[in-house]
Amino acid sequence: MKKSLLLSSLLALSLIAPLAKAQDSLMIRKIYDEALVNGQAYDNLRYLCKQIGPRLSGSANAQKAVEWSKKLMESYGFDRVYLQPVMVPHWVRGAKEEGKILFYGTEISAAICALGGSVATPAEGLKAKVVEVNSLAELQTLGESAIKGNIVFFNRAFDQRFIETGQAYGTAGDQRNAGPAAAAKYGAVGVIVRSLSSKLDDYPHTGGTSYGNGPKIPAAAISTIAANKLHECFIYWPKGTPNSKPRFMPVEFYFKQNCEMLPDVQSYNVVGEIKGTEKPNDYITVGGHLDSWDLAEGAHDDGTGVMQSVEVLRVLKKVGYRPKHSIRAVFFMNEENGHRGGTEYARLAAANKENHIAAIETDEGGFTPRGFSFSDVNDSFLKTVNQRWKPLLEPYEADRLTRGGSGTDIEPLKSQVPGITLIGFRPDSQRYFDIHHTPNDVFENVNKRELESGAAAIAALVYLIDQQGINFK
Amino acid sequence: MKKSLLLSSLLALSLIAPLAKAQDSLMIRKIYDEALVNGQAYDNLRYLCKQIGPRLSGSANAQKAVEWSKKLMESYGFDRVYLQPVMVPHWVRGAKEEGKILFYGTEISAAICALGGSVATPAEGLKAKVVEVNSLAELQTLGESAIKGNIVFFNRAFDQRFIETGQAYGTAGDQRNAGPAAAAKYGAVGVIVRSLSSKLDDYPHTGGTSYGNGPKIPAAAISTIAANKLHECFIYWPKGTPNSKPRFMPVEFYFKQNCEMLPDVQSYNVVGEIKGTEKPNDYITVGGHLDSWDLAEGAHDDGTGVMQSVEVLRVLKKVGYRPKHSIRAVFFMNEENGHRGGTEYARLAAANKENHIAAIETDEGGFTPRGFSFSDVNDSFLKTVNQRWKPLLEPYEADRLTRGGSGTDIEPLKSQVPGITLIGFRPDSQRYFDIHHTPNDVFENVNKRELESGAAAIAALVYLIDQQGINFK
Numbered sequence: 013m014k015k016s017l018l019l020s021s022l023l024a025l026s027l028i029a030p031l032a033k034a035q036d037s038l039m040i041r042k043i044y045d046e047a048l049v050n051g052q053a054y055d056n057l058r059y060l061c062k063q064i065g066p067r068l069s070g071s072a073n074a075q076k077a078v079e080w081s082k083k084l085m086e087s088y089g090f091d092r093v094y095l096q097p098v099m100v101p102h103w104v105r106g107a108k109e110e111g112k113i114l115f116y117g118t119e120i121s122a123a124i125c126a127l128g129g130s131v132a133t134p135a136e137g138l139k140a141k142v143v144e145v146n147s148l149a150e151l152q153t154l155g156e157s158a159i160k161g162n163i164v165f166f167n168r169a170f171d172q173r174f175i176e177t178g179q180a181y182g183t184a185g186d187q188r189n190a191g192p193a194a195a196a197k198y199g200a201v202g203v204i205v206r207s208l209s210s211k212l213d214d215y216p217h218t219g220g221t222s223y224g225n226g227p228k229i230p231a232a233a234i235s236t237i238a239a240n241k242l243h244e245c246f247i248y249w250p251k252g253t254p255n256s257k258p259r260f261m262p263v264e265f266y267f268k269q270n271c272e273m274l275p276d277v278q279s280y281n282v283v284g285e286i287k288g289t290e291k292p293n294d295y296i297t298v299g300g301h302l303d304s305w306d307l308a309e310g311a312h313d314d315g316t317g318v319m320q321s322v323e324v325l326r327v328l329k330k331v332g333y334r335p336k337h338s339i340r341a342v343f344f345m346n347e348e349n350g351h352r353g354g355t356e357y358a359r360l361a362a363a364n365k366e367n368h369i370a371a372i373e374t375d376e377g378g379f380t381p382r383g384f385s386f387s388d389v390n391d392s393f394l395k396t397v398n399q400r401w402k403p404l405l406e407p408y409e410a411d412r413l414t415r416g417g418s419g420t421d422i423e424p425l426k427s428q429v430p431g432i433t434l435i436g437f438r439p440d441s442q443r444y445f446d447i448h449h450t451p452n453d454v455f456e457n458v459n460k461r462e463l464e465s466g467a468a469a470i471a472a473l474v475y476l477i478d479q480q481g482i483n484f485k
Numbered sequence: 486m487k488k489s490l491l492l493s494s495l496l497a498l499s500l501i502a503p504l505a506k507a508q509d510s511l512m513i514r515k516i517y518d519e520a521l522v523n524g525q526a527y528d529n530l531r532y533l534c535k536q537i538g539p540r541l542s543g544s545a546n547a548q549k550a551v552e553w554s555k556k557l558m559e560s561y562g563f564d565r566v567y568l569q570p571v572m573v574p575h576w577v578r579g580a581k582e583e584g585k586i587l588f589y590g591t592e593i594s595a596a597i598c599a600l601g602g603s604v605a606t607p608a609e610g611l612k613a614k615v616v617e618v619n620s621l622a623e624l625q626t627l628g629e630s631a632i633k634g635n636i637v638f639f640n641r642a643f644d645q646r647f648i649e650t651g652q653a654y655g656t657a658g659d660q661r662n663a664g665p666a667a668a669a670k671y672g673a674v675g676v677i678v679r680s681l682s683s684k685l686d687d688y689p690h691t692g693g694t695s696y697g698n699g700p701k702i703p704a705a706a707i708s709t710i711a712a713n714k715l716h717e718c719f720i721y722w723p724k725g726t727p728n729s730k731p732r733f734m735p736v737e738f739y740f741k742q743n744c745e746m747l748p749d750v751q752s753y754n755v756v757g758e759i760k761g762t763e764k765p766n767d768y769i770t771v772g773g774h775l776d777s778w779d780l781a782e783g784a785h786d787d788g789t790g791v792m793q794s795v796e797v798l799r800v801l802k803k804v805g806y807r808p809k810h811s812i813r814a815v816f817f818m819n820e821e822n823g824h825r826g827g828t829e830y831a832r833l834a835a836a837n838k839e840n841h842i843a844a845i846e847t848d849e850g851g852f853t854p855r856g857f858s859f860s861d862v863n864d865s866f867l868k869t870v871n872q873r874w875k876p877l878l879e880p881y882e883a884d885r886l887t888r889g890g891s892g893t894d895i896e897p898l899k900s901q902v903p904g905i906t907l908i909g910f911r912p913d914s915q916r917y918f919d920i921h922h923t924p925n926d927v928f929e930n931v932n933k934r935e936l937e938s939g940a941a942a943i944a945a946l947v948y949l950i951d952q953q954g955i956n957f958k
Contacts, residue, residue, distance in 0.1 A: 048645045172521045175881050210934055380853070380913045382882065408648055409855065440853045440913065442934045461683055461915045
């Protein structure tokens, strides 16, 4: 009896499996056709970038973006569109920033910008001797005697050998995230951090820094070109310097910034939802973050991500797909400097006893899709998704299914919703850190087809999860 | 005896194979490190684009590019650097081009540019009624009675559903390549071709057209935006047109261009060579084309290709690799409007009895690498390269090894050198046809890391072919 059951199951499977695969293949083709031929993500992104623009948490633009996003989702006729209130920090950059290298009687102008969350310099600016270090470890080795009263210059460059630039960002990032707090502990009066960039150019890259509970000193990013100039002051004589002069003159730096932290502001995550036909309390979330840094339009970071997220729901609806699980597009607020939106979304998911089976974040730019990374999964899981889903995604060149990170906004779901699978959308990474957190992160640097095929790849994955579940652990 | 030999071979293989794989893996890592950390392709490309610029065959710039390229190769100390003389066509665009849609008493300016090889319009320009068609088949159906004396407007757009944009280019391309000749046969007085582009913008894309032995009529590309405007004249009334007016007014087009074909000019392929230590008369060729269209800097088409080709040799030399086979970097001349360089290279290979085992062309832009396509190979070949080489290229995300095309410049080798394997380098294709053959094909649109990792991927493949051969058929 058992044997015949098994046999008939196998028989059924051998008939059904190819049929199911063919259906999946057809549906994914439909999804891509809709996204590539009638895609709306690009036009939506143009509006967000050009009609709204920079939208740092707490700003008037961020509020405009929330209101417009809600209307956009409503226009698509999703089953439910709503805002999730969340209080967010409100940091402002203030007036024009200025940086100068002072060396051997000359002033060399240096492109800087305050790091997000930094305090201001005194109104007249801050000038001090520079101590260059390559790591937090080197800072510690030098200690208070070398650091006190000086400006610390963190100058470790991106390691270009990494194939994925996110890894270079990851290994250089502690200088910006934790460098200022660490330097302040040893009595530094200010911090200059080499921009976290793959590129040699004259744009400083902003980004958040955190003081923790320690003293707060002004901290700025410096462009990679200016960082190289500053570094060279420690090596070379300026041209024409007479040999009789002392070998080492102190290198000084001057900078001025007027940023400040204002009281928290009421803001919102924006949520759109298509109700599941079979398991309405089981959710698959797709999201990016609506806030951006203040220096640019936040096109790739993360306008592309939010516009792909809503496009996923639009496309699935348009091709007539009725999901079994509820599918949500979430525009998270405050990824850049607080993670408050993601934290609140996870808290509410737990409080409302929602069963989230998977969440996908798209926050690595709207570049050509490579695949997806799955967080904290075992070999058996990877084997299963590669057997089942890789062949379906391969014709679209979005089939690299690996173990890896997911995204800052969805990470809090891990501890709040047991059993959830967190997934990161992985576009090609080569260009991201050229423009990340700079004035160059603008709509013009987004390619329509790259953006659209990213949305299609995510929609395809959502479809597969909805059809087959993702409990492969 | 046989059995024990087999056993000992297997035993040896089981010890040697992992070791060889580890060595391959280490060498490929070295190649990437050199290309990504000390790469020179980007600076070389900047020189070619900014100091030389557009370099259509027969132009003074093309000659400058030949001379500079030879010096560049010589500076790298390759074993042999030389020029291969080849006569090339010399087409010039002439003075400012102009296009206008004439409809219902209004003039709508339309961005056009002459197709390469086209004849001029009369000096005062050419004006005629427009007949819009979507294909050569439709042209044939309409026939002489509908076409004679008119301007044919080929308006079939890129099919955005193709994942690889090269396929969209391939299926729309007959309109530009063969459309003017076909229309002339039916008595058309001129041809306007919708730009072969993925993008909706106002840049016309030039490119070669061929009249064959038929009559020659002026042919121009029209920007996709202007093509849409022209198309709309056949559908819509202009705003405010009284209903009493006749439903169909003739749509006319006016254009003026002063291009001409001058006598052939002496030009050259530029060749650099590292001599093989074991099989010096067995060659592996890596190449791109040095000529470009006249409208831009030919950055992606094909400055990146030639700079990657020479970088392959530089990197292999720099990491201390002594190849068994002779390795050549070839900068082909006249890919864009004649293929004379590639044809001559193949002729000389046969005449000199050179045994070419493989040739790789990089002429699809300097975008992030996806892999390689192998021309005219069987399943067993594909299986072998995927088993042996895919795992080694996978960490670099350049591991899509498929059946497919190679490149225009190396194709003539097929008939001249029996047994050669032709290979195309396949970068990501999404952005290529936004800028292809337009003024936007400039250095600024090339990403350093994408360019460099392409050079590294090709160098890795050359290394693997040199080590293992490629006779897998």
